[in-house]
Amino acid sequence: MSFPIGAKLIGVGSAVPVNVVTNADIEKLVDTSDEWIKTRTGISQRYVVKDDETAAGLATEAARDAIAFAGIDPTLIDLIIVATSTPDNLYPSTACMVQAQIGAKNAAAFDLEAACTGIIYALSVAQQFIATGMNKTVLVVGVDIHSRFLNWEDRNTCILFGDGAGAFIVQASDENEILATYLRADGSGGHLLSIPNYGTMFPHEGTTQPEASHGFLHMNGKAIYEFAVNAVPEAVRTTCVKAGIEVADIDFMVPHQANQRIIKSAAEKLGLKPEQIVSNVAEYGNTSAASIPIAFSDAVKSGQVKPSSLMVLVGFGGGLTWGAAVLKWTATDKRSKTTGTKS
Ligand SMILES: CC(C)(COP(=O)(O)OP(=O)(O)OC[C@H]1O[C@@H](n2cnc3c(N)ncnc32)[C@H](O)[C@@H]1OP(=O)(O)O)[C@@H](O)C(=O)NCCC(=O)NCCS
Numbered sequence: 001m002s003f004p005i006g007a008k009l010i011g012v013g014s015a016v017p018v019n020v021v022t023n024a025d026i027e028k029l030v031d032t033s034d035e036w037i038k039t040r041t042g043i044s045q046r047y048v049v050k051d052d053e054t055a056a057g058l059a060t061e062a063a064r065d066a067i068a069f070a071g072i073d074p075t076l077i078d079l080i081i082v083a084t085s086t087p088d089n090l091y092p093s094t095a096c097m098v099q100a101q102i103g104a105k106n107a108a109a110f111d112l113e114a115a116c117t118g119i120i121y122a123l124s125v126a127q128q129f130i131a132t133g134m135n136k137t138v139l140v141v142g143v144d145i146h147s148r149f150l151n152w153e154d155r156n157t158c159i160l161f162g163d164g165a166g167a168f169i170v171q172a173s174d175e176n177e178i179l180a181t182y183l184r185a186d187g188s189g190g191h192l193l194s195i196p197n198y199g200t201m202f203p204h205e206g207t208t209q210p211e212a213s214h215g216f217l218h219m220n221g222k223a224i225y226e227f228a229v230n231a232v233p234e235a236v237r238t239t240c241v242k243a244g245i246e247v248a249d250i251d252f253m254v255p256h257q258a259n260q261r262i263i264k265s266a267a268e269k270l271g272l273k274p275e276q277i278v279s280n281v282a283e284y285g286n287t288s289a290a291s292i293p294i295a296f297s298d299a300v301k302s303g304q305v306k307p308s309s310l311m312v313l314v315g316f317g318g319g320l321t322w323g324a325a326v327l328k329w330t331a332t333d334k335r336s337k338t339t340g341t342k343s
Pocket residue numbers: 031032033036037040041116155156159160193219220221222224225228258259286316317318
């Protein structure tokens with residue numbers, strides 16, 4: 001694909017709550033075991049917010065990490081897109097709260113909701129705004145706090161999710177490095193993964209207790225599993241065709257971190273080796289819209305992914321939605337090595 005104005009990633013960052021919830025902690029809440037959770041999902045622990053932590057707070061921390069990586073002044077940012085399905089409020093948007101907190105006084109800001117695929121959607125939207133000349137420097141954040149919408153008595157769902165935020169800085173460039181993006185949706189499968197009871201279909205009933213108006217996350221695990229193991233390879237293959245490359249040209253795949261079995265199955269179908277897969281689901285669980293940038297950020301900071309790598313980022317989730325992005329990663333951390341650590 002060719003674009004009137006090119007775009008590239010110049011920064012990546014992440015943030016998670018301090019509080020760790022291990023599988024042993026969950027054993028105390030529901031009838032499950034560390035062994036079952038690890039075998040079926042690959043997850044060992046996840047980070048979960050405490051009472052005073054917010055989506056905007058985590059998003060701001062991840063944004064600051066990415067801004068420091070890129071070595072830019074926040075006033076350079078002219079658009080902020082926050083992908084989230086668990087915003088702090090219906091409005092103000094989480095993006096506007098981040099804009100104020102990082103001092104990005106020249107930026108427009110809006111939220112985008114495409115569940116766990118949100119970060120891929122947001123990256124694609126950022127590229128389109130850059131390609132048309134509308135914006136030059138875009139902050140893209142994925143943040144989710146699913147722990148507030150989990151039924152901690154439902155072992156089918158409460159074992160899977162963690163909270164967190166991840167961010168990218170996308171900038172206009174003479175050399176286009178976001179080679180292709182691909183976005184899909186199938187609303188007929190919306191009931192398979194949903195948080196009902198949080199919109200205008202379910203108006204507030206006069207209580208001031210948030211719990212009373214919040215719905216729980218509902219999921220048909222088997223159906224989502226089947227959807228994911230097909231959607232991921234399809235999205236990767238299609239996006240590679242759009243980018244004019246072969247799957248075999250890919251150096252690393254950063255998949256949505258939902259379940260290690262889904263990741264492994266997709267990698268095998270695509271013929272990618274285990275060392276080409278970025279996976280941190282064991283440590284974080286499924287952090288929804290944040291999972292891809294958190295995994296990307298960790299892989300860059302650990303040295304697994306080095307500059308000049310050809311990457312495919314691939315997501316799937318509620319909606320149903322799925323999609324992928326093929327890009328070159330050439331950025332280096334503008335901080336000194338002593339301060340450029342994982343946040
Ligand atoms: C949820 C998931 C881990 C379940 O794994 P699975 O191998 O499909 O397990 P099943 O649904 O077949 O359940 C097997 C049994 O384990 C039980 N089980 C479910 N959760 C359990 C838990 N946490 N601990 C112990 N047993 C559990 C089930 O009740 C079932 O028992 P039954 O056979 O007596 O009915 C898996 O389907 C999955 O990961 N799906 C995708 C979910 C996802 O990615 N969602 C987010 C998308 S963005």
